[in-house]
Amino acid sequence: QVDLINSGGGSVQAGGSLRLSCAASGYPYSSVCMAWFRQASGKEREGVATIDSDGSSRYADSVKGRFTISKDNAKNILYLQMNSLQPEDTAMYYCAAAPACTIATMYELYGTALNILGYNYWGQGTQVTVSS
16 A cells, blocks of 8 residues: 655745645655645646656756755655745645656656556645745
């Protein structure tokens, strides 16, 4: 049983920061991609950032330079540091995991590292609201 537990969401004003966390348990795979996706009201879920076991990462253009994905391998926790938040960042944020994965294999299979189809396990989501 793989569990991904999201936390850290909240409400901030534009320009503020938040850090999201995702605690993973029951994960038997040595090679894994872990990612953050988000879904705004009335919109499709979109990829935000991903990182693989080698530490390679990719970001959506909309968050480059503002968001940083990282992980604590010893604690099995994935993080998303979000700075310079804007109202358009308002969404439910989900962590996700893909077994037996590297950034390179994601590109080979999907042409991108942030295709929702590539991720098998999902957290319950945490709401981020940014006011202007």
